[in-house]
Amino acid sequence: MRAMEEYGLYIGGEWAFTAEQFEVENPANGEIIARCAIAREGEVDRAVGAARRAFPDWSERSFDERGELLAAVAAGLERRLEELAALEARETGRPIKEALAHDLPATIGLFRYFAGVAPAIFGETIPVPGEYLNYTRREPVGVVAGITPWNFPLWLGAIKIAPALAAGNTVVMKPASLTPLTTLELAKIMEEAGLPPGVFNVVTGPGARTGQLLAAHPGVDKVAFTGETLTGTKIMECAARNITRVSLELGGKSPNIVFADCDFEKALSFTLLSIFFAQGQMCTAGSRLLVERKIHEEFVAALVERASRIKIGDPLDPGTEFGPLASRAQREKVERYVARALEEGAHLLLGGKRPRGAEFEKGYYFEPTIFDNVKNDQAIAREEIFGPVLAVIEFEGEEEAIALANDTDYGLAAGIWTNDLAKAHRVAHRVRAGKIWINCYNIFPPGAPFGGFKRSGFGRELGLHSLLDLYTEVKDIQVDLGREYFDWFV
Numbered sequence: 483m484r485a486m487e488e489y490g491l492y493i494g495g496e497w498a499f500t501a502e503q504f505e506v507e508n509p510a511n512g513e514i515i516a517r518c519a520i521a522r523e524g525e526v527d528r529a530v531g532a533a534r535r536a537f538p539d540w541s542e543r544s545f546d547e548r549g550e551l552l553a554a555v556a557a558g559l560e561r562r563l564e565e566l567a568a569l570e571a572r573e574t575g576r577p578i579k580e581a582l583a584h585d586l587p588a589t590i591g592l593f594r595y596f597a598g599v600a601p602a603i604f605g606e607t608i609p610v611p612g613e614y615l616n617y618t619r620r621e622p623v624g625v626v627a628g629i630t631p632w633n634f635p636l637w638l639g640a641i642k643i644a645p646a647l648a649a650g651n652t653v654v655m656k657p658a659s660l661t662p663l664t665t666l667e668l669a670k671i672m673e674e675a676g677l678p679p680g681v682f683n684v685v686t687g688p689g690a691r692t693g694q695l696l697a698a699h700p701g702v703d704k705v706a707f708t709g710e711t712l713t714g715t716k717i718m719e720c721a722a723r724n725i726t727r728v729s730l731e732l733g734g735k736s737p738n739i740v741f742a743d744c745d746f747e748k749a750l751s752f753t754l755l756s757i758f759f760a761q762g763q764m765c766t767a768g769s770r771l772l773v774e775r776k777i778h779e780e781f782v783a784a785l786v787e788r789a790s791r792i793k794i795g796d797p798l799d800p801g802t803e804f805g806p807l808a809s810r811a812q813r814e815k816v817e818r819y820v821a822r823a824l825e826e827g828a829h830l831l832l833g834g835k836r837p838r839g840a841e842f843e844k845g846y847y848f849e850p851t852i853f854d855n856v857k858n859d860q861a862i863a864r865e866e867i868f869g870p871v872l873a874v875i876e877f878e879g880e881e882e883a884i885a886l887a888n889d890t891d892y893g894l895a896a897g898i899w900t901n902d903l904a905k906a907h908r909v910a911h912r913v914r915a916g917k918i919w920i921n922c923y924n925i926f927p928p929g930a931p932f933g934g935f936k937r938s939g940f941g942r943e944l945g946l947h948s949l950l951d952l953y954t955e956v957k958d959i960q961v962d963l964g965r966e967y968f969d970w971f972v
């Protein structure tokens with residue numbers, strides 16, 4: 483390896499450096515923290531080739547052997563937890579507090595979970611007519627290309643890598659260009675853990691070049707993608723050329739429904755978390771707060787008061803609760819939506835601007851923002867902003883709440899707040915989204931499936947659903963047990 487701040491591509495267990503590079507910036511201060519290689523056609527080809535060559539040996543290893551290696555990866559991550567949390571805070575701009583409390587422990591938990599659960603991959607014996615034995619086997623798909631966004635680089639990578647490897651696939655990762663460093667560090671941990679060369683590879687570079695080359699590569703058997711809905715359509719087009727399997731975790735515009743009979747304080751606290759964790763740059767952000775008329779005024783007033791106390795600052799300060807947005811472009815996008823919301827008549831209650839102060843000048847900071855009196859047909863209620871902008875919409879009664887919740891192109895997640903048990907389940911059943919949280923929000927146990935309805939994508943990550951449905955193929959075997967001679971053409 484060269485100096486820490488210069489990263490190559492990790493292909494077949496070796497680091498490959500390229501003449502063409504891109505820079506990675508710390509969004510808190512604009513400082514360049516690393517240079518990374520750009521993989522072109524030749525390098526993408528080599529990475530896929532390395533993964534193909536490693537596949538036969540890796541797929542034939544026992545679950546125990548693969549599980550032990552994945553557990554060693556978890557241990558490696560744990561040993562470097564603080565260093566990786568700091569690196570993630572530097573590349574994403576998210577507070578180190580979040581990386582230490584969530585991203586790293588959740589990533590480690592994923593490797594542990596899939597290391598242990600892999601033996602759950604087994605087939606079925608199917609009763610069939612005649613003297614036959616019929617059974618199925620679940621076999622690994624082959625070479626998996628993982629393409630990930632910039633907001634939770636390690637965790638969203640691990641959601642794909644851990645089950646794919648546990649099931650016996652080999653992997654080529656393409657992390658987002660804004661935040662590739664933790665995935666490249668993960669490659670070092672994989673190597674230290676003893677993963678055979680080629681089982682795990684990382685290529686970096688722009689999505690429209692490197693990502694597209696990978697998604698369209700005929701040697702890739704499966705593309706596991708997380709990112710924007712529009713990019714998802716391009717991934718499908720690329721994959722269609724080779725009938726490559728795809729799973730898509732895309733955008734969201736999730737409703738967080740607060741009924742008047744909720745636990746007020748708990749709903750308040752999780753509502754803040756639902757929209758301001760990761761500066762709102764989260765696919766499941768509860769960006770549409772639906773509040774029942776009876777408590778609307780009181781709830782929103784309390785929310786504004788609490789949100790105005792969120793501590794904005796340097797992501798590396800352990801006391802910081804809210805860092806900068808991930809890039810200049812991301813902040814400009816948020817600012818465009820704020821201007822549009824004002825034009826459309828939404829009522830700005832908090833934020834809507836950059837924070838003042840010398841410490842914020844070089845970074846892409848933007849204040850937690852709350853709009854009230856939003857109509858569900860306005861842009862801030864329909865389009866994914868991917869930033870700290872909450873649209874508050876009032877409703878009256880269960881039917882209107884459900885209608886508003888479902889009046890969206892997306893279907894990733896929803897929150898429901900009520901102490902009426904039957905109502906909570908009734909609403910949960912009728913909201914068209916892949917993940918429903920009742921009286922909680924943004925909880926992702928490794929064993930519970932996660933994924934979208936509608937334009938939020940398809941396929942379920944996490945749990946046995948991902949292990950079995952995303953990373954194995956079903957093979958059916960029919961065995962003759964009869965003693966009769968069979969000759970069709972006599």
Ligand code: NAD
Nearest residue numbers: 630631632657658689690693694709710713731732733765
């Ligand atoms: P993005 O779609 O711009 O990029 C995601 C990845 O795809 C990056 O690695 C990028 O380089 C690559 N890419 C871009 N164009 C490509 C192309 N033409 N072919 C192949 N690869 C290409 O998304 P982003 O801006 O990095 O992330 C934000 C988006 O991700 C939001 O829409 C958010 O909702 C979504 N997201 C979804 C989930 C989920 O689980 N559903 C989780 C996190 C983020």
